[in-house]
Amino acid sequence: MTTLAPAPTPVALRRRIELSIDGEAVTVAEGTTILQACRTLGIEVPTLCYLETLAPVNVCRVCVVEVEGSRALVPSCSRPVAPGMVVRTGSERVRTSRRMVLELLASSVDLSTAGGDVHRWIDEYGANADRHGPAGGPTARDRAHAGHHEASAVGEAATVAQVVKRDNDQYVRDYSKCILCYKCVEACGEEAQNTFAIAVAGRGFDARISTEFDVALPDSACVYCGNCIGVCPTGALMFVSEHDLRASGEWDESRQEVTRTVCPYCGVGCNLELHVQDNRIVKVTSPLDHDVTRGNLCVKGRFGFEFAQGG
Amino acid sequence: MDLRTIDASPSAEERLAVDSVLGAPESGWFGGERTPLDGHVAIGGLSLAESRRHLLLPALHALQARVGSISPAGLGYLATRLDLPPAEAYGVASAYALFSFEPTPSVVVHVCDDVACRAAAGGDPTDELAQRHGPAGSGTAVTWWPSPCLGHCEHGSAALVQVAGVRGGRGSIAPFAIGDMDRLVAMGAELDVEDLAVPLALVPQAGAGSTRLLRRVGQVDPASLDSYRAAGGYRSLRRALDLGPAGVIAELKDAKLLGRGGAAFPTGAKWEAVARNPLRPHYFVANADESEPGTFKDRVLLDHDPYALIEALTIAGITTGAEKGFVYLRGEYPVAARRLEHAAAEARNRGLLGVDVMGSGLTFDLEVRQGAGAYIAGEETALFNSLEGRRPEPRNKPPYPVDRGLFDKPTGVNNVETLLSVLDILAVGAAAYAAIGTPDSTGTRLFCLSGRVEHPGLYEVPMGTTLGALLEMAGGVAGGRPLRAVLMGGAAGSFVGPGDLDLPLSFEGVRAAGTTLGSGVVVVLDDTVDTTAFVGRIAQFFRDESCGQCVPCRVGTQRQEEILGRLAAGRPLGSVDDELALLADLDQVMRDASICGLGQTASSVVMSALRRGLIGNGAPQGNGRNP
Numbered sequence: 001m002t003t004l005a006p007a008p009t010p011v012a013l014r015r016r017i018e019l020s021i022d023g024e025a026v027t028v029a030e031g032t033t034i035l036q037a038c039r040t041l042g043i044e045v046p047t048l049c050y051l052e053t054l055a056p057v058n059v060c061r062v063c064v065v066e067v068e069g070s071r072a073l074v075p076s077c078s079r080p081v082a083p084g085m086v087v088r089t090g091s092e093r094v095r096t097s098r099r100m101v102l103e104l105l106a107s108s109v110d111l112s113t114a115g116g117d118v119h120r121w122i123d124e125y126g127a128n129a130d131r132h133g134p135a136g137g138p139t140a141r142d143r144a145h146a147g148h149h150e151a152s153a154v155g156e157a158a159t160v161a162q163v164v165k166r167d168n169d170q171y172v173r174d175y176s177k178c179i180l181c182y183k184c185v186e187a188c189g190e191e192a193q194n195t196f197a198i199a200v201a202g203r204g205f206d207a208r209i210s211t212e213f214d215v216a217l218p219d220s221a222c223v224y225c226g227n228c229i230g231v232c233p234t235g236a237l238m239f240v241s242e243h244d245l246r247a248s249g250e251w252d253e254s255r256q257e258v259t260r261t262v263c264p265y266c267g268v269g270c271n272l273e274l275h276v277q278d279n280r281i282v283k284v285t286s287p288l289d290h291d292v293t294r295g296n297l298c299v300k301g302r303f304g305f306e307f308a309q310g311g
Numbered sequence: 312m313d314l315r316t317i318d319a320s321p322s323a324e325e326r327l328a329v330d331s332v333l334g335a336p337e338s339g340w341f342g343g344e345r346t347p348l349d350g351h352v353a354i355g356g357l358s359l360a361e362s363r364r365h366l367l368l369p370a371l372h373a374l375q376a377r378v379g380s381i382s383p384a385g386l387g388y389l390a391t392r393l394d395l396p397p398a399e400a401y402g403v404a405s406a407y408a409l410f411s412f413e414p415t416p417s418v419v420v421h422v423c424d425d426v427a428c429r430a431a432a433g434g435d436p437t438d439e440l441a442q443r444h445g446p447a448g449s450g451t452a453v454t455w456w457p458s459p460c461l462g463h464c465e466h467g468s469a470a471l472v473q474v475a476g477v478r479g480g481r482g483s484i485a486p487f488a489i490g491d492m493d494r495l496v497a498m499g500a501e502l503d504v505e506d507l508a509v510p511l512a513l514v515p516q517a518g519a520g521s522t523r524l525l526r527r528v529g530q531v532d533p534a535s536l537d538s539y540r541a542a543g544g545y546r547s548l549r550r551a552l553d554l555g556p557a558g559v560i561a562e563l564k565d566a567k568l569l570g571r572g573g574a575a576f577p578t579g580a581k582w583e584a585v586a587r588n589p590l591r592p593h594y595f596v597a598n599a600d601e602s603e604p605g606t607f608k609d610r611v612l613l614d615h616d617p618y619a620l621i622e623a624l625t626i627a628g629i630t631t632g633a634e635k636g637f638v639y640l641r642g643e644y645p646v647a648a649r650r651l652e653h654a655a656a657e658a659r660n661r662g663l664l665g666v667d668v669m670g671s672g673l674t675f676d677l678e679v680r681q682g683a684g685a686y687i688a689g690e691e692t693a694l695f696n697s698l699e700g701r702r703p704e705p706r707n708k709p710p711y712p713v714d715r716g717l718f719d720k721p722t723g724v725n726n727v728e729t730l731l732s733v734l735d736i737l738a739v740g741a742a743a744y745a746a747i748g749t750p751d752s753t754g755t756r757l758f759c760l761s762g763r764v765e766h767p768g769l770y771e772v773p774m775g776t777t778l779g780a781l782l783e784m785a786g787g788v789a790g791g792r793p794l795r796a797v798l799m800g801g802a803a804g805s806f807v808g809p810g811d812l813d814l815p816l817s818f819e820g821v822r823a824a825g826t827t828l829g830s831g832v833v834v835v836l837d838d839t840v841d842t843t844a845f846v847g848r849i850a851q852f853f854r855d856e857s858c859g860q861c862v863p864c865r866v867g868t869q870r871q872e873e874i875l876g877r878l879a880a881g882r883p884l885g886s887v888d889d890e891l892a893l894l895a896d897l898d899q900v901m902r903d904a905s906i907c908g909l910g911q912t913a914s915s916v917v918m919s920a921l922r923r924g925l926i927g928n929g930a931p932q933g934n935g936r937n938p
Contacts, residue, residue: 199396
């Protein structure tokens with residue numbers, strides 16, 4: 001961390017590793033992860049906490065695969081391939097764990113604004129949240145003390161439901177939709193912004209994303225870059241504009257047009273994707289595959305668009 | 312780093328608490344008086360912050376002990392001193408049960424209601440307490456909370472007392488009766504933890520010639536290095552220096568020592584891997600975060616024979632090329648903390664720690680660090696994170712600690728009992744050691760007997776001794792009642808039944824029987840114990856102690872507890888078979904897809920109880936007190 005990392009060896013010069021995935025032999029460069037190797041074969045592996053632009057934290061466990069010789073299943077997003085590795089991505093063990101991870105999340109988190117893939121996987125793997133019981137109501141999760149136990153009512157499935165946090169004009173935090181993928185913490189911290197306004201607090205089922213002592217964002221270190229929104233997979237973090245349009249039932253992606261442009265503020269040249277509905281900018285994102293920004297923006301690029309629509 | 316800090320001034324007490332660990336602030340950059348010079352230099356940066364971060368946990372302990380809670384201003388000052396983002400400091404602190412973030416009564420009594428004490432009490436040990444002193448968390452000067460296992464299981468009841476103030480700290484009371492609580496309430500803030508009597512250890516074999524690991528317990532003065540040396544202490548270090556690292560490792564391999572922490576990894580191979588790793592520096596850690604419910608062996612050893620661990624860790628350090636070692640001691644063991652600190656200081660004064668260990672020219676020193684109420688911190692990689700001042704979350708393995716452990720450097724880590732076994736191997740020689748026990752499980756093993764047994768306590772027997780023989784040594788089931796089940800290995804273990812008394816207590820013996828030695832837990836349950844409630848407490852334990860990092864364990868332990876609650880209440884969701892299918896699915900995903908051993912074993916006892924009919928209709932009705 002104190003010195004600059006040496007430039008990575010170009011992929012073409014790296015040692016080639018041969019392995020087998022679902023019975024098919026594949027050769028990839030050393031350092032490739034199992035997930036990347038699967039993708040070269042066109043095998044779909046579901047992921048939730050993984051994002052190309054962040055170091056894998058392998059916490060959601062939905063990407064697990066079976067590796068011969070390994071007692072437990074292995075997170076494909078972070079495990080590098082090894083010579084002779086025998087990987088199975090569709091075995092009964094793998095499917096059961098993926099189904100249960102999806103089921104556990106669906107039974108405890110509001111996934112209504114999660115991406116379409118999540119709902120497709122829930123169907124494909126046959127995850128059934130209902131068998132855990134009717135969902136429990138909101139609780140004061142930010143006040144939970146580690147180790148102090150509050151058993152949920154018999155018959156109820158505890159959830160992470162809680163009051164929406166709306167304490168600034170830029171974005172809303174609805175942690176009832178949080179799957180604790182750690183991406184926002186990574187993006188706020190060393191992986192992108194180096195602001196460190198949020199961290200995981202508490203533990204176990206009571207673990208949550210929090211500022212220090214759960215202070216409101218304006219009292220925290222937050223600089224409103226919105227990079228946390230950019231990486232959030234479930235819509236727990238959302239533009240105020242999107243949140244309000246959804247609340248009023250007006251949000252309609254089929255009526256939206258996305259225009260790629262360059263941020264007008266400074267000379268860096270960050271690319272913007274302006275999401276426009278009814279001739280109003282309703283959201284701004286940044287392309288992940290852009291080599292300057294890798295999806296990240298600052299407060300001006302992300303939220304400074306009102307001038308373009310007359311205030 | 313250009314960090315935004317908490318905008319509140321710490322109290323004088325909070326400053327003193329933090330400064331007692333970190334010293335006075337060097338400059339205005341770190342929370343001191345801002346001088347004109349501070350405006351001309353910039354000090355900070357990530358590497359500086361990283362180099363200080365390991366002091367976070369000790370400083371949090373100081374704040375909690377002196378002030379009784381961690382306030383925004385106190386945490387803000389600490390974060391500024393360490394150049395650490397306040398949100399991260401809060402994230403770390405809030406993962407531990409022994410820190411509070413709201414004003415709290417100055418005396419907090421944590422009362423064990425975990426499996427061993429529950430079995431001994433024949434019900435919830437806190438029922439009477441709640442009736443007499445109000446529900447958990449009530450009280451203005453003195454309050455109480457139920458606690459997971461406090462490691463005094465042989466007494467059948469225990470409390471950890473946390474006192475805030477200038478002389479604040481923690482003390483233990485075991486056994487703990489309702490009268491003790493009355494006395495604590497009467498004393499209130501006048502209580503000084505140093506005045507609390509040191510709990511006794513029940514070691515029925517004490518003084519018997521047949522013991523090895525226990526031979527000094529009760530026989531030496533735990534505060535006297537001379538007493539330890541007179542009992543043969545430091546001869547093993549002398550021998551280790553004579554043998555050299557390769558010789559010591561060869562002895563361990565010949566002795567076939569397997570780790571006693573639960574995973575049974577060959578100790579010689581582990582030490583060799585660290586010693587051979589070209590990356591420097593190396594570290595060695597003694598894992599004394601004994602928190603497995605029903606386990607108290609390390610507490611007995613550390614309270615009564617603290618020099619043994621200091622000597623053993625020194626041998627581990629010089630053998631593996633580590634110049635720095637840590638003892639990571641659970642925060643619930645305040646007596647062991649004081650005695651280990653004293654032992655280390657005396658060893659340092661006598662040239663047995665430091666720059667020239669025993670005149671060898673080799674350097675090794677150690678620090679005692681205390682946990683703060685987190686079972687997961689006993690998982691070796693979570694332990695490293697805890698020592699480093701990060702959240703006690705396990706790391707994904709590989710890489711393994713021998714390659715990248717503490718501070719990302721090659722690290723050896725062993726349980727206390729394993730390290731003390733090394734002393735014995737060097738004292739008697741590998742061949743003599745390997746002659747004890749079975750060919751594949753050499754030496755002796757400590758067993759923590761608790762629950763409904765006639766003479767609870769810590770026992771040492773050769774590996775391969777049968778469960779029945781061990782129970783017989785302890786006088787059998789209390790009052791001669793029928794044996795219903797024995798919990799082996801702790802919350803992460805499994806049950807055996809009355810028909811398993813010929814089970815050989817060796818690694819291979821228990822493996823063949825589908826159970827585990829784990830940390831040597833043997834909790835005896837007779838026909839009066841409500842086994843449904845007993846298993847429910849274990850499910851609650853995992854729900855409370857999961858770090859929350861991965862989905863299978865975070866949500867799975869919650870769901871498992873809910874199902875057991877429904878079964879205990881006789882209100883299954885759908886049919887009982889539906890519930891059992893759900894438990895089986897939870898078992899599979901937690902075992903297969905959790906990051907660490909906690910999640911991978913969180914369903915072990917539940918599944919074992921189901922197989923043995925210990926849940927639901929097999930259990931006695933009512934609270935189990937009246938057979």
